[in-house]
Amino acid sequence: xxxxxxxxxxxxxxxxxxxxxxAEPRRYRYKExxxxxxxxxxxxxxxxxxxxxxxxxQLKERWPSVxxxxxxxxxxxxxxxxxxxxxxxxxxxxxxNATDFIxxxxxxxxxxxxxxxxxxxxxxxxxMVMQAETMTQAEMSPPLCxxxxxxxxxxxFPRGDITRFRPARPNTLGILDYYLMDAASLLPVLxxxxxPDDFVLDLCAAPGGKTLALLQTGACGHLxxxxxxxxxxxRLHQILHSYxxxxxxxxxxxxxxxxxxxxxxxGGTFHKVLVDVPCTTDRHSVMEDDxxxxxxxxxxxxxxxxxxxxxLLMAGILATRPGAEVVYSTCSLSPLQNEHVxxxxxxxxxxxxxxxxxVEDLSHxxxxxxxxxxxxxxxxxxxxxxxxLTANFGPMYFCKLCRM
Ligand code: SAM
Numbered sequence: 001x002x003x004x005x006x007x008x009x010x011x012x013x014x015x016x017x018x019x020x021x022x023a024e025p026r027r028y029r030y031k032e033x034x035x036x037x038x039x040x041x042x043x044x045x046x047x048x049x050x051x052x053x054x055x056x057x058q059l060k061e062r063w064p065s066v067x068x069x070x071x072x073x074x075x076x077x078x079x080x081x082x083x084x085x086x087x088x089x090x091x092x093x094x095x096x097n098a099t100d101f102i103x104x105x106x107x108x109x110x111x112x113x114x115x116x117x118x119x120x121x122x123x124x125x126x127x128m129v130m131q132a133e134t135m136t137q138a139e140m141s142p143p144l145c146x147x148x149x150x151x152x153x154x155x156x157f158p159r160g161d162i163t164r165f166r167p168a169r170p171n172t173l174g175i176l177d178y179y180l181m182d183a184a185s186l187l188p189v190l191x192x193x194x195x196p197d198d199f200v201l202d203l204c205a206a207p208g209g210k211t212l213a214l215l216q217t218g219a220c221g222h223l224x225x226x227x228x229x230x231x232x233x234x235r236l237h238q239i240l241h242s243y244x245x246x247x248x249x250x251x252x253x254x255x256x257x258x259x260x261x262x263x264x265x266x267g268g269t270f271h272k273v274l275v276d277v278p279c280t281t282d283r284h285s286v287m288e289d290d291x292x293x294x295x296x297x298x299x300x301x302x303x304x305x306x307x308x309x310x311x312l313l314m315a316g317i318l319a320t321r322p323g324a325e326v327v328y329s330t331c332s333l334s335p336l337q338n339e340h341v342x343x344x345x346x347x348x349x350x351x352x353x354x355x356x357x358x359v360e361d362l363s364h365x366x367x368x369x370x371x372x373x374x375x376x377x378x379x380x381x382x383x384x385x386x387x388x389l390t391a392n393f394g395p396m397y398f399c400k401l402c403r404m
Contacts, residue, residue, distance in 0.1 A: 043292035047285035050294065055333055059376070062386065066333070069387030070286050070395075077101070077183025077393075078165045079209070080153040081243050082216050084175040090153075096163065098155040101183060101372040102190070108368060150190060150217045156183050156372055160390045176242050181209040184373055184385040184396035188274060188329035189213040191362055191400050197221035198271040203259040203316050206232030208239040210276055215244055215252070224270075226255045226262070260311045263318035271324045275316035277309040279330035279337050282395050283387070306336050313345045317357060320403045325360070328382075329398040338397040339381045346401070360400040 051070075056063040078093065080100075090100075155178075157163045168176040189210050194200055194217045205211045206227035214220055227233050233256045240249055259275075280302065285294050293302045309330070316326045328345075330337050342359065349355040362383050366375040374388040382399025 042289050043294040043296075044286055044289050046296075047280075047282075047292065047294040051282065051286065051333075058333070058335060059386070062376070065388060066386050066395075069389055069392050070283055072389060072392060073162070074182060074283060074387070075156070075162065075392040076165060076180045077154045077156045077186070078178040079181055079186065079213055079216065080155065080178050081176060081212075082151060082153070082218065083243060083245050083248065084171045084173075084177050089177045090155075093155045093165075096157075097161065098157050098163075098165075100153045101156050101369065102150070102152055102154055102186070104371065105368040150194070150219075152186060152190065152213055152216045154183050154186055159371070162392075170242075173245075174242075175245065179209065179212055179239070179243060182331075182393050182396065184393040185209055185331075186213055187365060187369070187373075187383070187385065187396060188276065188327045188398040189217075191360075191365070191398055192272050192274055192325065192327045194219045194272055199269060200224070201262070201266075201270045201273045201316070201319050202226065203262060203273060203275050203312060203319070204228075204277055205254075205274075206236040208236035210274060211236065211252070212239060212243055214274070215248060220251060223252045224255065224266070225252055226257055226259055228256060228258050230256050260308075260315050262315045267318050268321050270319050270321065273316040273319050273324070273326045274329070275313050275326060276329045277312050277337075277341075279305060279309065279332040280334060282332050282334075306341055309337055309341045310344050310348075313341055314348060317345060317349050317355065317401065317403060318353065322403055324403050326357075326401045326403070327398055328401065329396065331395055332397065333384065333386070333395045335380075338384070338399070339379070342381050342399050342401070349403075356404040357401045358404060360402055362398070362400055 048067075048071075051067070052063075055066065059066055078098070080089065155165075165178070165180055168178050168180065170176055192200075192214070194214060196219045198220060199222045200214055200220045201224045202211050202214060203226055205225035206229055208225070211223070211225045214223060225236060227236060233254060236254060240252060240254070244252075280293050285292055289295075292298075293305075313326070313328050316328070320326060328342060332338065346357050346359070349357045359381055365383055366377070369375075372391065373385045373393055374391050376384040376386050379397075382397060385394035385396040387394050
């Protein structure tokens with residue numbers, strides 16, 4: 001039939017008996033068939049469709065650029081491994097024009113402090129100019145200054161530079177020199193601001209990028225790293241073995257429990273808790289059909305994510321001692337998985353557990369790291385890094401809560 005398509009084909013079929021041949025031509029009956037199943041739409045297409053509807057409302061004119069970022073190659077940062085004495089590595093990275101974005105921010109804080117100091121002796125007009133050019137005192141709040149001395153070093157290439165890092169290399173003892181990860185994933189760890197000898201819980205820790213960053217601070221007195229998935233916990237063990245010497249690994253306790261049960265196991269114990277929850281992993285969802293949460297058969301699981309996230313955040317809050325802090329994070333742009341979970345958790349902590357929780361202001365992160373990341377300026381609670389073609393990190397949402 002295909003060869004007889006169009007007008008020519010139709011004309012041929014209409015033709016009567018050929019002249020001189022009396023027999024009627026054979027007729028064939030074609031039955032129209034209906035497909036038994038709807039055509040399979042790949043989960044990546046479903047995800048993009050879903051995001052087009054929801055994120056265009058949320059991000060408005062920013063959505064096309066965020067969308068382009070999500071669909072392009074993501075950028076990495078190289079988290080230096082302080083346990084492998086990486087002096088020559090920093091030189092190598094700096095020759096390539098990469099910089100440690102955290103050290104750069106520290107320099108900025110110091111230059112502001114120096115400028116403020118100098119400004120005290122100046123006229124008020126001069127001071128105003130200086131403040132407009134740099135940061136205000138409020139933007140360099142004490143937690144920020146403290147988190148800036150966290151020992152975490154992460155190299156990134158400048159905006160618009162899409163050079164790739166070489167794979168990590170082992171030192172003579174077999175310890176790898178750096179860990180490649182989305183540099184925005186370090187922001188929740190910096191926000192946690194681990195202090196010397198803190199007891200830290202990483203409730204959903206695998207495969208372990210943030211656990212490794214927590215250890216780089218050199219400040220954890222004890223680190224509980226948990227993840228429900230046994231296979232992913234194995235990956236966490238591998239990372240610890242590849243990056244962390246034995247004596248440091250001894251402060252880490254790796255478990256494979258359902259994080260929602262944590263309160264029953266070790267409630268009220270920790271100074272700092274990281275709750276880096278499972279989410280729609282937006283970048284993965286639009287790029288990879290394998291293991292995609294937008295697969296039709298995972299619809300229920302996807303719809304239940306905000307509930308699971310809320311339960312995990314509640315478990316994180318209940319794992320803290322009074323005065324302690326929790327950082328909640330996702331790699332999704334979805335307010336349902338971000339701000340709404342925070343709001344519900346604060347409400348439940350108050351009404352069901354009589355625990356007062358306050359949201360900490362992290363807006364100074366925006367000022368400090370604006371050269372490296374594109375932040376969403378209108379996030380109601382917490383901070384959100386938006387993918388952007390010139391700085392293609394994230395999405396990364398993070399919000400800090402303090403248990404009163
Ligand atoms: N923090 C990790 C990192 O930086 O490498 C990434 C964590 S990933 C976003 C979310 C993790 O939550 C997954 O490894 C998943 O296995 C885990 N998870 C899902 N449900 C959980 C639960 N009920 N309790 C604990 N972990 C859970």
